[in-house]
Amino acid sequence: MTHRVAAPPQLAISTVIFALRQDAAGNTTLMLPLVQRIREPHLGDWALPGGPLNATEDLSDAAARNLRETTGLEPRYLEQLYAFGDPARSSNEERVVSIVYWALVESSEADQAIQSRNVQWFAADCIPNLAFDHNLIVEYALWRLRTKLSYSRVAHGFLGEEFTLSQLREVYEIVLQKPLDKANFRRTIEASKSIVPTGQRVSGGSHRPPQLYTYDKTLNLTDQGPLTSKSAIRHNSETSTK
């Protein structure tokens, strides 16, 4: 009625990137990088990193490229979040449908992420007013991360190859924002059989040296999309019947 949109909807890829980093007070916090918009609409506002999809590029590759271009890092976990296509989500005439991914990057590397005036990291629970519907997107990504952490094995996306159970538990505690019983945590994780002890220990702390663990790579992650989920299910049913 008011005005018609003639052009076909445009397609863009955006990525919500999570990492555990030191905030201003020195506490390790769940943070994500945002970029400042350099043109209208929403000029000057913070927004999710993103851009158009290259002609021969897969959707997940475009998301990984977003990640690389804004942080200089490689994703340790990457999953499609949702496609946002409300006609009213962009305020101007041209309609944009965004396919959004969410990613985890290794905490130790995240500290060395490239810095620039256009890119800034924000604590996940302290996000400013963003461009478009990006606040909604970040909230949903946060919900998905927290939900998935409790039933899946995504946590190691924040960690390196080898880690102690305390480090793993710390990831859970920071993301879920609540303390966890260390005894029960150990048993729950061990019962899931997703980790394997390397046999090595970490000395140097003024306490009993902890064991190092790796994730069992023969088990796939659950529900990382339609392509991997099937093989994960097959693998599980095979092992359980045997």
Next chain:
Amino acid sequence: MTHRVAAPPQLAISTVIFALRQDAAGNTTLMLPLVQRIREPHLGDWALPGGPLNATEDLSDAAARNLRETTGLEPRYLEQLYAFGDPARSSNEERVVSIVYWALVESSEADQAIQSRNVQWFAADCIPNLAFDHNLIVEYALWRLRTKLSYSRVAHGFLGEEFTLSQLREVYEIVLQKPLDKANFRRTIEASKSIVPTGQRVSGGSHRPPQLYTYDKTLNLTDQGPLTSKSAIRHNSETSTK
């Protein structure tokens, strides 16, 4: 290297529609409607109902339109499934990114769905070779339906406003393809507090007349996307603290 794709990726919406219907043998089965392709590529092959996104139309509206156009029905449950964008998924030159939804329609209505030579219903566990990557999509939709049934309240998407516990259990048994203990099923569903007895009973069967139930509409469905999920979480936390 071999050939370049210059045009921007096109956007399409497809929908996996589930209903419980009588199959050829007279058994109630999980089925879905497919349409026969009337042009290249994959001319003559069966494919998911779908088409382009109208300029001013929301993504879910386009999916509901797919559903209406192929079955003449309204969705009782509709949720985004995934965005498929592999550059190689379409065999010809022009690239199509499909945002796929999945839907449930009421079983009683599904029997009266419009019939045509181009639309045919197939049992979910007996799907022919489909066009493009549609077999993968159907498999993923099936996985999502079965997974979601076990922790969510989607089952009533197959049923009318009022139903008996046996009818509800039958839905679970058909979709999950395994028998369920009626006593435990009753207790599990009652414990979830998602259903409310209407006080009415169904007479006529040569057995004790069962109670009729409705779904509690004050509780939202979980994770029907980023828009509803937030309100569902808020509602739950409010009721639990009180």
Next chain:
DNA sequence: ACAAAAGTGTTACTAATACACCCATGC
């Protein structure tokens, strides 16, 4: 009375939780 499905009760097993306690190391 009998069949058939509704609905209840009981028991065993398994997973989640809380918390007390012991272990190994650096200082």
Next chain:
DNA sequence: GCATGGGTGTATTAGTAACACTTTTGT
């Protein structure tokens, strides 16, 4: 020794699952 975090044991509780049993209808 003692502080610190690593790691174990145990009792309680809540949820799952298996299955025997009683209830109410139509024929």
